[in-house]
């Protein structure tokens with residue numbers, strides 16, 4: 001029985017210690033009692049896996065402007081991004097990067113000592129600031145170091161299970177301490193959700209085991225809608241069968257994509273940008289080659305070829321990739337081409353939030369008091385239907401920072417919520433019920449069925465039949481999930497329980513994604529319907545909002561903010 | 573595909589009086605890492621086995637453990653490269669075992685916190701970036717690869733016998749700032765590590781270099797820090 005629990009009171013509680021969460025913490029902690037809760041140690045967060053870079057029009061290499069960055073982002077989004085939000089992000093970008101540098105981030109350098117910049121897909125100019133192929137890693141460590149400097153309070157290996165909502169306001173949350181299984185409740189004036197993406201809904205994914213859609217589901221269950229969930233980015237270069245990412249930087253440095261006939265097939269699909277076309281286009285091109293029998297030996301993979309770059313360049317610019325490919329596949333990319341396939345990568349949709357990271361609940365953008373969101377979990381929406389590479393580190397840091405500032409302001413006018421015994425009771429009961437499930441079903445097997453179904457039916461190419469079948473399947477699997485059996489009844493480091501909770505998030509995440517995809521009868525950005533192959537601005541130039549209800553989820557829409565650029569056909 | 577036997581350290585302080593080894597034998601698919609094998613056990617054979625993992629690509633530092641007597645990342649260790657009839661998997665040594673392969677990481681992070689593990693500048697920053705030449709930046713190539721996995725510190729006999737010793741990972745972090753041309757707290761940093769529980773606890777036993785999955789030469793970094801302290805006190 002789950003009886004022991006502790007209570008904590010803070011001005012601000014941040015869920016997630018990735019780039020978004022820690023950047024927010026740095027901004028707000030000097031002004032407010034702040035706690036950062038994370039299910040992994042801060043430096044283990046998935047932001048550390050980002051290799052390629054962070055976009056900012058510094059103009060250190062090419063002449064560049066934020067206006068051009070704005071246009072590239074909006075065009076990349078297939079015109080679904082809110083242009084006011086995208087503008088804020090690209091205008092903040094230079095300062096955001098310079099601040100990171102001032103905190104010590106070891107960016108790679110130009111001969112004159114300024115930050116180096118390289119090409120990245122969909123960006124017109126050399127705009128990606130990077131640190132070899134360890135960009136996210138060095139940024140994450142730098143922010144962690146700064147948090148240590150300022151004595152930020154971390155609750156590491158605490159797993160958030162529920163948001164506390166009262167009269168439409170968020171007043172806190174409950175979290176299990178994984179070390180001893182105790183449930184803690186946190187009450188706060190403001191809560192920030194920065195829990196990353198949900199790539200684990202798919203069988204082939206570039207994301208970490210911990211990327212299980214937690215924040216999406218926490219919000220969804222608390223009555224917050226999820227926005228534009230149908231847009232899932234598939235990255236063109238995942239290691240064959242493993243899904244592990246080879247950075248786009250490898251193509252930025254000049255790598256080729258080669259099909260089974262030895263052709264650089266991107267010539268057919270995006271002659272202007274070749275391998276550096278945006279990800280949705282490149283992934284679809286690969287999948288088309290594979291589907292039409294032009295994979296390597298007719299199989300479901302193609303090659304990423306770096307050999308012509310030469311040993312020196314590979315070892316200097318892409319050292320981690322060289323190591324990773326060798327350790328994972330035994331392939332030496334100096335001498336051999338790398339077998340790759342598209343891999344589930346980034347969740348464009350998420351918790352709707354405004355320019356200050358305040359969560360909104362409807363098409364009028366009505367604010368949910370006390371609740372903020374930033375990073376991959378949020379949908380502000382700067383990426384629209386397709387995110388450009390290097391724009392998500394920027395999104396995480398830029399809006400983490402803005403949300404931090406906004407929370408610092410918000411708490412001065414907000415009252416401390418009272419303890420709510422009822423909320424505590426509900427979360428205790430919920431967890432107890434979960435732990436006591438002693439049925440026949442296995443979590444791992446249900447999760448695998450979900451992941452395979454999502455990959456095949458809600459992957460790169462979708463249609464109404466596949467999506468309907470997947471929706472029905474999710475519901476069946478979720479029903480069976482009620483009947484899972486947990487074998488481990490102990491409470492310290494019980495990762496069986498954690499994985500079961502994570503699997504339950506994935507059902508909510510997937511349901512919203514599939515339903516959004518089914519209702520969106522057009523093709524836009526990463527969402528490609530073979531039964532509706534054209535973009536349809538008349539009907540679908542709008543954001544999807546999906547609400548959890550007791551029965552069928554409710555689908556609503558909200559308008560896209562268009563300021564500078566009228567939608568055009570997207571060609572590269 | 574080949575059958576392999578895994579001999580895995582088990583311990584749950586809630587119910588076991590003492591640790592024991594449990595064996596699992598199963599078909600390992602080609603290309604599987606140690607982590608894939610552990611996941612296979614957890615998902616298909618015995619869900620009570622516990623270990624940390626996240627990125628499965630050698631960057632998050634979660635999955636450090638001892639494989640056939642050597643500290644390594646489970647996700648970066650291919651089963652086919654592990655010799656012997658049985659693959660023995662144990663938690664990292666030198667840190668308290670919390671459960672199965674999960675160790676208490678707090679002493680490791682405490683060591684890190686002691687060395688002023690953050691960038692410091694005293695002049696007010698320029699409008700743009702601090703300049704740094706590619707040559708100066710290159711000096712950081714090795715230490716910034718550190719993923720704080722603790723393979724090194726947990727292999728260090730000096731740390732086993734004295735957990736107040738900050739350990740090689742913390743010293744690598746100190747090195748990362750001492751040799752950063754932009755940093756302005758070199759003297760304080762050297763002062764901190766120039767201590768019995770710092771640099772001088774290291775007896776150049778080289779275990780840490782062997783252990784580091786990111787090929788960081790911890791001992792060299794320590795040697796250079798020692799040199800720097802000697803020169804700065806002259």
Ligand SMILES: Cc1cc2nc3c(=O)[nH]c(=O)nc-3n(C[C@H](O)[C@H](O)[C@H](O)COP(=O)(O)OP(=O)(O)OC[C@H]3O[C@@H](n4cnc5c(N)ncnc54)[C@H](O)[C@@H]3O)c2cc1C
Nearest residue numbers: 016017018019020039047052053160196375376390392393
């Ligand atoms: C392999 C890879 C490479 C990438 N490369 C690039 C790139 O080059 N450029 C770019 O711009 N973008 C890149 N991206 C995308 C980018 O890295 C991510 O979108 C971004 O880092 C997300 O940051 P975040 O702070 O939102 O979340 P994360 O870094 O994922 O952090 C999530 C945090 O939430 C915590 N958390 C989650 N659930 C819970 C819970 N229930 N309870 C408590 N804590 C919880 C976790 O512990 C973690 O601390 C890449 C992504 C991948 C997968």
Ligand code: SF4
Nearest residue numbers: 728774775777778780
């Ligand atoms: S060289 Fe020093 S730090 Fe490394 S293992 Fe030996 S004593 Fe420890």
Ligand code: SF4
Nearest residue numbers: 718719721722724784
């Ligand atoms: S120096 Fe190497 S072994 Fe030590 S913590 Fe860093 S990466 Fe791990």
Ligand code: FES
Nearest residue numbers: 626628633635647
């Ligand atoms: S799982 Fe991240 S380093 Fe092994």
